[in-house]
Amino acid sequence: MTADRAIPTQLDDGWQGVDEGWGRQAVAFATICEPANCREYVALHHYLGVQTGDRLLDVACGAGLALELATVRGARCAGIDASPRLVAVARDRNPDGDLRVGDMHALPWDDNSFTVVTSFRGIWGTTPGAVAEVYRVLAPGGRVGLTVWGHIKASPGAWALAPFALAAAPKVEHQASMVALGRPGAGEAFLLEAGFVEIERIDIPFVFEFADPEVYARAMASTGPAFEAIEAVGETAFLQTAVELARDKVRDGLPLRAPISVVGYVASKPVGHSATGGGHVVTRGSEQPSVSFLAPPMLTPEAQHRFDDDLEGGGYVTNVSRVWAFMPATLEGLSDLMDQVTEAGSLTFRQRAVLVTAAASTLGDSYCSLAWGKRLAAEVGSDVAASVIRGEDEGLDASDQVLAQWARRVATDPNSIVADDVQALRDGGFDEAQIFAITAFVALRLAFSTVNDALGTRPDRELDASTPEPVRSAVTFGRQPGPDDA
Numbered sequence: 001m002t003a004d005r006a007i008p009t010q011l012d013d014g015w016q017g018v019d020e021g022w023g024r025q026a027v028a029f030a031t032i033c034e035p036a037n038c039r040e041y042v043a044l045h046h047y048l049g050v051q052t053g054d055r056l057l058d059v060a061c062g063a064g065l066a067l068e069l070a071t072v073r074g075a076r077c078a079g080i081d082a083s084p085r086l087v088a089v090a091r092d093r094n095p096d097g098d099l100r101v102g103d104m105h106a107l108p109w110d111d112n113s114f115t116v117v118t119s120f121r122g123i124w125g126t127t128p129g130a131v132a133e134v135y136r137v138l139a140p141g142g143r144v145g146l147t148v149w150g151h152i153k154a155s156p157g158a159w160a161l162a163p164f165a166l167a168a169a170p171k172v173e174h175q176a177s178m179v180a181l182g183r184p185g186a187g188e189a190f191l192l193e194a195g196f197v198e199i200e201r202i203d204i205p206f207v208f209e210f211a212d213p214e215v216y217a218r219a220m221a222s223t224g225p226a227f228e229a230i231e232a233v234g235e236t237a238f239l240q241t242a243v244e245l246a247r248d249k250v251r252d253g254l255p256l257r258a259p260i261s262v263v264g265y266v267a268s269k270p271v272g273h274s275a276t277g278g279g280h281v282v283t284r285g286s287e288q289p290s291v292s293f294l295a296p297p298m299l300t301p302e303a304q305h306r307f308d309d310d311l312e313g314g315g316y317v318t319n320v321s322r323v324w325a326f327m328p329a330t331l332e333g334l335s336d337l338m339d340q341v342t343e344a345g346s347l348t349f350r351q352r353a354v355l356v357t358a359a360a361s362t363l364g365d366s367y368c369s370l371a372w373g374k375r376l377a378a379e380v381g382s383d384v385a386a387s388v389i390r391g392e393d394e395g396l397d398a399s400d401q402v403l404a405q406w407a408r409r410v411a412t413d414p415n416s417i418v419a420d421d422v423q424a425l426r427d428g429g430f431d432e433a434q435i436f437a438i439t440a441f442v443a444l445r446l447a448f449s450t451v452n453d454a455l456g457t458r459p460d461r462e463l464d465a466s467t468p469e470p471v472r473s474a475v476t477f478g479r480q481p482g483p484d485d486a
């Protein structure tokens with residue numbers, strides 16, 4: 001082969017030829033090269049808060065180790081890579097995953113299909129079209145995490161990548177332009193241009209670690225860029241150069257170790273108006289974004305069922321479902337009890353909305369105040385719903401005012417209630433059985449809110465973004481929407 005032939009190992013070359021470079025030693029790549037990347041995968045997944053209920057796509061997924069690790073965290077995974085031989089390994093490792101051979105510039109999934117998209121050194125400055133595709137398939141509020149090589153020359157392990165420079169000069173230059181995204185400001189501008197918000201640059205741990213120079217040389221030879229060098233000098237010369245280079249780095253009783261600078265970018269797809277005027281300032285710390293104080297539980301089929309219902313109903317998994325994933329059957333049971341008392345009390349949807357909005361706002365529960373304030377707004381108007389949240393009840397009809405006041409008494413201090421107070425409900429047109437049902441309904445709602453609030457459950461960002469402004473402004477208490485402003 002000649003050195004000036006177009007060698008399709010670069011991401012912007014014809015994607016169908018990529019397998020020639022990346023797939024020719026897929027098994028060696030998967031077993032002796034890719035495992036070193038695990039630090040990078042774990043770090044980015046942790047930072048993105050990948051968890052049960054996430055639908056995750058890994059772009060340029062290679063042999064699929066990152067997907068295997070995301071599955072351990074509870075995500076349902078999909079991946080795409082141009083190399084059929086690498087995808088074969090990825091499928092073997094991820095039998096339940098949706099693994100496809102294809103081009104990152106034309107992702108074969110619908111708009112808004114994923115809650116998280118990752119790409120580990122798979123998207124480059126030379127592939128802006130792929131970022132537009134990532135944006136398209138991410139659901140609003142979804143998170144993206146990309147890694148790119150950082151300042152390689154300044155890295156202690158730079159020597160490990162040196163054999164790639166054996167490639168023909170134009171190929172080496174192209175490799176350099178591909179990694180330009182790691183320069184300060186470059187990735188941020190790239191993502192901003194694509195429409196992402198809350199962009200943050202983070203350091204990602206990355207260390208090549210090998211048993212000896214021969215294993216190192218084989219590992220490097222299994223990669224795409226090595227293919228370009230091998231085309232220029234032949235495989236034997238490539239391996240010899242690599243082995244000789246590594247001999248100098250051998251340490252007694254320790255592995256060959258080459259730390260290399262890798263940069264990560266995390267960002268979000270905006271959710272409606274919350275991206276700008278949402279009123280919740282995003283301040284990312286180094287902590288993993290969280291939806292509550294608890295670490296996510298293992299995903300059970302019951303919890304998954306609930307997540308699927310959420311996705312079908314509203315397009316995202318609610319934070320309530322995530323928290324109650326510890327005991328989804330108990331949440332079902334609680335909801336059945338609420339249905340029973342609703343039926344027994346012949347409570348209309350509007351009456352329930354009044355009761356929940358008044359009880360939740362009295363308790364200081366922002367989640368249910370937003371969720372039911374929004375529903376009440378649809379029944380009686382946003383300003384009236386906001387007034388109920390503020391405890392003023394302006395514009396509410398007399399019978400609903402009686403309900404709102406009763407809910408507040410039950411939520412505040414049930415022991416201060418006297419028999420005469422119940423008369424207000426009778427005067428409002430409710431009989432004895434209904435009064436019991438109304439009280440039981442409020443008490444069950446308070447139990448639900450108390451669990452959520454005590455465990456730090458944050459209102460969904462999507463819920464916050466879709467709630468009418470007067471209602472949002474009235475919710476001046478409780479947990480802030482999350483997870484992204486955790």
Ligand SMILES: C[S@@+](CC[C@H](N)C(=O)[O-])C[C@H]1O[C@@H](n2cnc3c(N)ncnc32)[C@H](O)[C@@H]1O
Nearest residue numbers: 011015022060061062081082083103104120121
């Ligand atoms: C640097 S490797 C990274 C692989 C994997 N993310 C990892 O962590 O090992 C780049 C990957 O991009 C894939 N690739 C190259 N061009 C592509 C394209 N147009 N569409 C999809 N994948 C592509 C290659 O097959 C290769 O697996």
